[in-house]
Amino acid sequence: MLPLKRSTGNAAPPLQRRGSNSYYSTDEGFGPLGSSHFSMLRYLRRVVYYPQMDFEYTFTQMKLLLRSPSKVYKITSWRNQTKNRWARDDPAFLVILCVLISVSSVIYGLALGRASVASIVSLVATQIVIFLGSGMLIATFFWRLANARFRARHSHSVDQEVEWMYAFDIHCNAYFPMTLALYVLQLCLLPVLLRPNILSTLAANTLYTAAFSYYHYVSFLGYMYLPFLDKKLVTALLYPVALLAVAFVLFTVLNINMARLTLSLFFPLSVPS
Numbered sequence: 446m447l448p449l450k451r452s453t454g455n456a457a458p459p460l461q462r463r464g465s466n467s468y469y470s471t472d473e474g475f476g477p478l479g480s481s482h483f484s485m486l487r488y489l490r491r492v493v494y495y496p497q498m499d500f501e502y503t504f505t506q507m508k509l510l511l512r513s514p515s516k517v518y519k520i521t522s523w524r525n526q527t528k529n530r531w532a533r534d535d536p537a538f539l540v541i542l543c544v545l546i547s548v549s550s551v552i553y554g555l556a557l558g559r560a561s562v563a564s565i566v567s568l569v570a571t572q573i574v575i576f577l578g579s580g581m582l583i584a585t586f587f588w589r590l591a592n593a594r595f596r597a598r599h600s601h602s603v604d605q606e607v608e609w610m611y612a613f614d615i616h617c618n619a620y621f622p623m624t625l626a627l628y629v630l631q632l633c634l635l636p637v638l639l640r641p642n643i644l645s646t647l648a649a650n651t652l653y654t655a656a657f658s659y660y661h662y663v664s665f666l667g668y669m670y671l672p673f674l675d676k677k678l679v680t681a682l683l684y685p686v687a688l689l690a691v692a693f694v695l696f697t698v699l700n701i702n703m704a705r706l707t708l709s710l711f712f713p714l715s716v717p718s
Contacts, residue, residue: 491536498537510621514663518670532610538617546572549628557715584612591668597675605673615667619660626656638704647697649704654693658686
């Protein structure tokens, strides 16, 4: 009879099979990105696997972000109770947002003089890089800030941390209404916003100030609903709204049109600043 092999406490958890081609770990521990190695691989794999994405649920979330963003984070808290994670495991929201940005960029390119395929592809790539790049930088900044400064310390509770993927989810949530305002609505209002008069400047600056203020508000709600963060400290995320109000007054008085200024960076020949 062969002797039994004694298992150690550091042994890796076994892999089990779920479905036909998907493996998962029985270890439910989460690292700094908010998921285990295998759950991160599943998230990336689902980006290119359409049947695994729940678009109906994603569209519901997008509607709520426009009408009642706090309900989105209530749903997030329920997900944490059932799945033991705050971040989404479905990339459908990210995919839809990238498609919306890409389609809007193509329309802008056609409307403002970028007729060649190469220039339109370059414009689309630039906008996607801005969205993802700014998202990773902002998520990393607030992830570190929340974990270092905002966590409430309780001696008799389990120490919890903000997941990096959840911080990126918050950026995506906040970016969606801003995309509708500064990509879709602005496109419809271009004949009005680009006129060289003070009323157009007032309208354009109001649109930009409202869009960026709503971005900060939705971001604030995302961290406010985490029970292990200090609510008084999280309110600091609303301070940039005051700076936006000051910038709105200053830019309007100086007749600096934010729509003309922003679009002139991408279409200098069609939209002079």
